[in-house]
Amino acid sequence: MNIVKSLSMGASFLAMAGSFALAEEPSELGIGLILATGPEASWDATLMRDLETLIESAPHGLDISYKNINGVWGEQAGDAMDLLAKTGKYQIIWAHSSYSDQVKALQDKYPDILFVLVGSGNEGLGGNAYWVYKRAHEPSYLLGVMAGRLTESDVVGVVGQFPSEDVNDQINSFFAGARSVNSDVARKVAFIESWYDPAKAEQFTNAQIAAGADLTFQLVASFETCEKATIMCFGNYVDHGETSPDSVVASALISWTQDLNWVIDEWYDHAANGAPYEGNVTERWVSMANGGTALSGYHAFADKLSAELKDEIAILSAQISSGELEIPVDLSLPTSD
Amino acid sequence: MIELVPRSSTGWRAQLAAYALALVLGFTTSALLIAASGASIIEGFGALYEGAFGSQEAILQSLVAATPLIFTGLATVIAFRAEIWSIGQEGQVFAGAMCGYWATLYLGDAPGLVSIPVIILAAMIGGALMGGFCGWLKTRFQVNEIISTVMLNYVIVYLLSYLLAGGPWTEEGSTSYHQTPVFTDNFHLPLLVDDVKLHIGFALALVAAAICWVILKKTPLGFEIRALGFNPTALRFKGVNVTRTVLIIMCISGALSALAGVSEIFGVNHRLRGDVMTGIGFTGIIVGMIGGLNPIGAVIAALLFGALANGSLYMSVLSDIPPSLVPAMQGILLLFFLTASVLVRYSIKFKGPAHV
Numbered sequence: 248m249n250i251v252k253s254l255s256m257g258a259s260f261l262a263m264a265g266s267f268a269l270a271e272e273p274s275e276l277g278i279g280l281i282l283a284t285g286p287e288a289s290w291d292a293t294l295m296r297d298l299e300t301l302i303e304s305a306p307h308g309l310d311i312s313y314k315n316i317n318g319v320w321g322e323q324a325g326d327a328m329d330l331l332a333k334t335g336k337y338q339i340i341w342a343h344s345s346y347s348d349q350v351k352a353l354q355d356k357y358p359d360i361l362f363v364l365v366g367s368g369n370e371g372l373g374g375n376a377y378w379v380y381k382r383a384h385e386p387s388y389l390l391g392v393m394a395g396r397l398t399e400s401d402v403v404g405v406v407g408q409f410p411s412e413d414v415n416d417q418i419n420s421f422f423a424g425a426r427s428v429n430s431d432v433a434r435k436v437a438f439i440e441s442w443y444d445p446a447k448a449e450q451f452t453n454a455q456i457a458a459g460a461d462l463t464f465q466l467v468a469s470f471e472t473c474e475k476a477t478i479m480c481f482g483n484y485v486d487h488g489e490t491s492p493d494s495v496v497a498s499a500l501i502s503w504t505q506d507l508n509w510v511i512d513e514w515y516d517h518a519a520n521g522a523p524y525e526g527n528v529t530e531r532w533v534s535m536a537n538g539g540t541a542l543s544g545y546h547a548f549a550d551k552l553s554a555e556l557k558d559e560i561a562i563l564s565a566q567i568s569s570g571e572l573e574i575p576v577d578l579s580l581p582t583s584d
Numbered sequence: 585m586i587e588l589v590p591r592s593s594t595g596w597r598a599q600l601a602a603y604a605l606a607l608v609l610g611f612t613t614s615a616l617l618i619a620a621s622g623a624s625i626i627e628g629f630g631a632l633y634e635g636a637f638g639s640q641e642a643i644l645q646s647l648v649a650a651t652p653l654i655f656t657g658l659a660t661v662i663a664f665r666a667e668i669w670s671i672g673q674e675g676q677v678f679a680g681a682m683c684g685y686w687a688t689l690y691l692g693d694a695p696g697l698v699s700i701p702v703i704i705l706a707a708m709i710g711g712a713l714m715g716g717f718c719g720w721l722k723t724r725f726q727v728n729e730i731i732s733t734v735m736l737n738y739v740i741v742y743l744l745s746y747l748l749a750g751g752p753w754t755e756e757g758s759t760s761y762h763q764t765p766v767f768t769d770n771f772h773l774p775l776l777v778d779d780v781k782l783h784i785g786f787a788l789a790l791v792a793a794a795i796c797w798v799i800l801k802k803t804p805l806g807f808e809i810r811a812l813g814f815n816p817t818a819l820r821f822k823g824v825n826v827t828r829t830v831l832i833i834m835c836i837s838g839a840l841s842a843l844a845g846v847s848e849i850f851g852v853n854h855r856l857r858g859d860v861m862t863g864i865g866f867t868g869i870i871v872g873m874i875g876g877l878n879p880i881g882a883v884i885a886a887l888l889f890g891a892l893a894n895g896s897l898y899m900s901v902l903s904d905i906p907p908s909l910v911p912a913m914q915g916i917l918l919l920f921f922l923t924a925s926v927l928v929r930y931s932i933k934f935k936g937p938a939h940v
Binding site (some may be wrong): 279283285314316317318319320321322323326327330331334337345348367368369391409411438440441442449579580 | 645648649741742745749750761762763766781848852853854855857858859860862893894897898900901902907909910911
């Protein structure tokens with residue numbers, strides 16, 4: 248037998264062994280989370296909450312564990328992803344913000360790892376890089392309707408993080424909702440230029456209150472400031488009414504459950520059946536109708552809001568869910584009047 | 585009764601001993617925290633060491649992390665030695681990166697040999713102008729430099745936000761995100777070592793440190809900087825134009841900070857965005873202070889901070905230490921270092937009770 252035959256037989260044997268290995272159903276899954284801030288920020292906290300819940304449900308019978316790396320940006324985030332990949336313990340690396348530059352540099356180096364990019368500022372990379380978007384514009388519209396009805400000064404504020412697409416969509420929808428019921432609403436918009444900075448959030452909220460706002464949509468979660476000033480506020484991502492019942496009327500909620508299930512399914516199909524990764528290159532988001540977002544309950548404000556307002560919100564909410572009312576995604580830069 | 589008496593001078597041995605003690609106490613306290621969390625102290629510190637100095641790659645990554653801090657540390661040294669309390673390093677980092685980017689808009693396909701010096705020069709001019717403006721406000725209108733530099737930090741951050749979020753520098757295809765497109769290769773700082781992104785910014789930082797040392801120790805300007813810190817009135821009587829000296833100091837400090845922006849944006853991230861530069865200027869102030877307001881000390885402190893940053897990352901990934909403990913440990917070490925940097929300038933005297 249010559250050496251070429253030996254090598255080809257060996258290669259065939261290895262390929263067969265490989266296909267048997269691929270056919271083996273994985274029982275464990277490690278997920279590495281790259282977080283721009285950490286669990287103190289609602290954006291990151293919701294992901295960790297939904298992942299914890301998912302772990303209990305054990306999709307595909309998997310024993311899932313995860314590790315979160317907090318507060319990493321730019322090159323440091325790339326180094327963290329590389330380190331996570333090198334350990335061999337993590338089959339999915341979920342980069343929970345705009346990290347496509349770093350993932351782009353790593354995705355070919357680790358072809359069996361499924362990378363996830365989240366939100367705006369990313370580039371659709373395809374292959375083993377999946378791109379998840381979160382649009383909370385629909386419940387934000389409902390919050391805006393409440394704000395338009397409840398404001399007495401007709402000045403409504405929003406304090407956001409950075410002006411970016413998945414921040415702008417919420418702010419624009421909020422004001423669209425407010426103006427749909429109160430055309431006199433004047434807008435006050437401020438960005439703190441940070442993803443998480445409670446001190447700046449307080450300063451900017453106070454500035455809006457000083458400028459006449461009697462309601463603010465808090466994308467930066469400075470609810471203590473609202474309480475001190477005895478104004479009503481709205482929250483986003485998590486149900487802030489649970490922790491700040493004196494100031495938060497309602498919140499625009501998000502869920503990552505479907506996104507997590509989607510990428511776990513994709514990874515499982517790759518790991519168990521050898522299916523190639525086919526990461527999306529365009530935005531993919533789950534609507535309110537499909538459970539991607541929701542409006543929270545009113546908590547302490549349930550007794551303070553009029554029945555008419557609650558009915559109006561319930562009707563609008565049902566219309567959005569049924570598709571009767573379509574809330575457009577407006578990504579333009581929101582500005583003050 | 586215990587009394588703290590300022591020392592007339594502090595030798596390098598005393599400083600070294602103080603910082604070594606700070607390191608030991610900082611790690612001991614951190615170890616107690618790790619033990620309280622139930623994680624393995626050995627595993628945690630092992631990962632920290634591995635990330636800081638454990639391999640050639642780790643060492644080079646630590647140098648990459650240290651590079652911008654050397655620049656902002658030096659900027660602090662130059663200003664603070666003259667007792668000009670500039671807090672504008674943060675904004676000047678942004679100004680440098682922005683002016684460097686602005687230059688790229690006119691450089692097109694110019695080769696790196698041309699574009700890189702132009703970018704560096706444009707950035708230094710931007711940083712110098714921003715620092716010099718605060719110096720002018722101080723000398724012309726007696727505006728406190730702490731106020732003016734802090735306020736300008738905000739102004740420059742929001743100017744960048746305007747330019748990037750829907751403004752003229754917005755990435756094409758994106759309606760609004762705070763970043764420019766990725767730079768073409770001719771705008772990347774050349775690498776000293778491939779794969780680790782150790783770029784020429786590190787070499788520049790060492791050269792800058794050497795120049796700062798020479799300026800401070802061997803030149804008339806250095807004498808003026810030090811004398812301004814000790815006694816500006818005496819300096820004025822000596823016939824020195826103090827206004828001019830303040831302006832020069834602020835320009836140099838601003839230009840050094842600007843180089844940190846160039847280093848981070850053109851050496852590492854290869855696109856202009858605000859969030860990756862946040863904190864470099866403020867950390868540089870701490871680096872300068874811990875370095876005893878000495879250029880060589882600032883380099884050592886920056887290297888320590890770079891190693892700590894990279895080691896902390898390894899610790900986060902490779903050990904079971906709770907993620908929130910890692911920044912807490914960095915804070916503890918910092919507190920001990922800052923305490924040491926102050927205490928080393930004093931001697932402790934024990935006095936008996938006063939008898940009337």
